[in-house]
Amino acid sequence: MTKDTTILLIGHGSRGREGNKETINFAAQWRERHPEWRIEVCFIEHAEVLLDEGLDRAARNAKKVLAIPFILNAAGHVKMELPHALAEARQRHPEVEFLVTRHLGMGREILAVLQGQLDQQIKAMSVPDPMTTGVILLGRGSSDAGANGELAKMARWIFEDNDHELVDLAFTGVTWPRLETVVQRQVKLGMMQIAIVPVYLFTGVLIERIKEQVARLQNQYPQVSFALGTHFGFDKGIFDLLDSKVNGDIEEGGMLECDGCKYREAAEEEHLHDHSHTAIGGGGCAHGHDHQHEHGHSHAHGCSHKHD
Known part of the structure; x- marks a missing residue:
């Protein structure tokens, strides 16, 4: 991890202030483990610092931004809002390379x-x-x-x-x-x-x-x-998992599974915000949009796309 790289921890955000405080406290503890790393925090919703501002802050005085979705399961926020925010950040900061790891996941x-x-x-x-x-x-x-x-x-x-x-x-x-x-x-x-x-x-x-x-x-x-039981964000295993992501668990090309997907972008234009996207085999994908649409279609390029 070089000094000109910013790690951006992206939390979901909670209506309860204590939840966001715990995410911020987690980042503080993570910095103590790696004082040489520059670690910033933002949230997708229900917080003061949201995605756009967080990405802008991370880009300041940086050549590279490594975004980590600090979220257990990838649903609409990770599959739709985050790729959209990253695309706009790349336009605002063309001199900065934006990479993104996968969310924490269920491994x-x-x-x-x-x-x-x-x-x-x-x-x-x-x-x-x-x-x-x-x-x-x-x-x-x-x-x-x-x-x-x-x-x-x-x-x-x-x-x-x-x-x-x-x-x-x-x-x-x-x-x-x-x-x-x-x-x-x-x-x-x-x-x-x-x-x-x-x-x-x-x-x-x-x-x-x-x-x-x-x-x-x-x-x-x-x-x-x-x-x-209770929530487990401060478990040592979570810190170790994030360490592994910073130390090399980055998808090729720095993209999420829906980042750059033309069907996601089309869905955004139609204001469809509930996005289901599951990787299949060798790079194919399946999409499901849980909104009314007047037609259904499939594509012969190895990607199926369904409108319910």
Whole structure:
């Protein structure tokens, strides 16, 4: 990492001030690990410093900007808004090279963090029988099926690596099932303990809502022991994952999977902001726009594009 490179940490942004403060505090701790690095922070929404300003700040006195989407799952913000902001920043600062890593994602690094969270909850319940202890991964929820599918992969991996009879997935909003429904199912299937693992980096309005939900569920099912985890943005594994991205995990050409995609750009012109994009095989892609459109079509160049 050269002195003329700025690392821009791009958070989602939270309606609750504490969530954004934690992201800023994370960046401060990351700087302490790497005092020779120039690290800036901005947010996609619900914050004072948003994408355009963040990219402009990062470009000052820099020859290169390395943007890191500090987000677990790639949905519309990462696939639409970030590539658009990067394209405009490149026009505003033609002398600066803008590179971008992929978002944090749902890989083995995040699995290790989630497993650590689960292990702590199981210990807090005095290590009960896994066959009567259900696990629920609780995500934010998205209109992007690919983002939800990434979390489903984590649930499967947790199941494969442990002895729990049930490992389920629930969401706090947008999509289904919700936490109450999954808890009801696990209780009906005989679970005596339930470990709930929130898949969140930092605190916020939804973290507080989850605590209230679990308190109500404990009253509803007094015979069941509940253990609730918390957000994990300050876990050492997150710092290590970001270090690996800075040290070489950059997509060829410095592009996100939707950065430079002509179908994304066409969607922007039509003001379609809900963008689903999943890489297929050798560079092909699939798009789904969850908005009304009068026609459907496919393209013979290895990329399918669907308008619902």
